[in-house]
Amino acid sequence: MAQETDSPNRRARGRPRGWDDKTEQNTIKSLDRAMLVFEHLSRFKGRMLTELADDLTQSPATVYRVLVTLETRGLVEFDPAEQLWHIGPQAFVIGAGFLRRTSLVERARPILRRLMEVTGETANLGREQDGQVLFLSQVETNATIRAFFPPGTLAEMHSSGIGKVLLAQMPPERVAQVLASHPLQAFTANTLTDPPSLARDLATIREQGFAIDAEERNEGMRCIAAPVFDHSRTAVAGLSVSGPTSRVSEDKTEELSRAVLQAAQDLSSALGGLP
Structure with missing residues (x-):
């Protein structure tokens, strides 16, 4: 059987061509902004919307849209009594996946x-x-x-x-x-x-x-x-x-x-x- 060789025409199995290019063309700005909010929130036991917006120098409306999106995936959750946003249970599930590696x-x-x-x-x-x-x-x-x-x-x-x-x-x-x-x-x-x-x-x-x-x-x-x-x-x-x-x-x-x-x-x- 002939040995399989790398070819420019072979389909990338894990990364597309230019995978090492971290320039703007290979990043999703809205996702990057969401991850910024998520990572920052993880440093606190709870944070108000206005505090997050001030911390990140973003508008409250922008941060709120990010939080609501993350909330639908269980990555963050909102405490209406305290008016605080927290890291959600799905974040632990994902983190546990990392620990299993x-x-x-x-x-x-x-x-x-x-x-x-x-x-x-x-x-x-x-x-x-x-x-x-x-x-x-x-x-x-x-x-x-x-x-x-x-x-x-x-x-x-x-x-x-x-x-x-x-x-x-x-x-x-x-x-x-x-x-x-x-x-x-x-x-x-x-x-x-x-x-x-x-x-x-x-x-x-x-x-x-x-x-x-x-x-x-x-x-x-x-x-x-x-x-x-x-x-x-x-x-x-x-x-x-x-x-x-x-x-x-x-x-x-x-x-x-x-x-x-x-x-x-x-x-x-x-x-x-x-x-």
């Missing part, structure tokens, strides 16, 4: 469960997404006071344990790109907001193998994180435990960091990775 979340689940049981604190899994931390999974502690980062939450890398441990594994040029696109915003008095301080912290993280978020994102909350590596020794994710400073205290750092490092090593091994 990778074995990372599936393989991490029992390891997160075990980490929570060993430490008594909430265990988290996250990875870098466009210069931010995207939280993929979480196993909550049963304690009354606990951290909560639902899957899909985005956080700034410089104020997150997982974010800092991933930054510490990046080449300097990539770190510079992240900091250029995401300024060092102060969330608490402990947030590292100048590059030299952050650089020193990243050097310490590389040396000890784990990162500490010492009330840098939320006052009264502390986090310890370690990197997860793939087969090429690339940090593809981070694991962490987080909780109130009354329980995740400085004198428990050594004990908790050992548990987090072991969990990260277990997940690396499960992915065929090397620490």
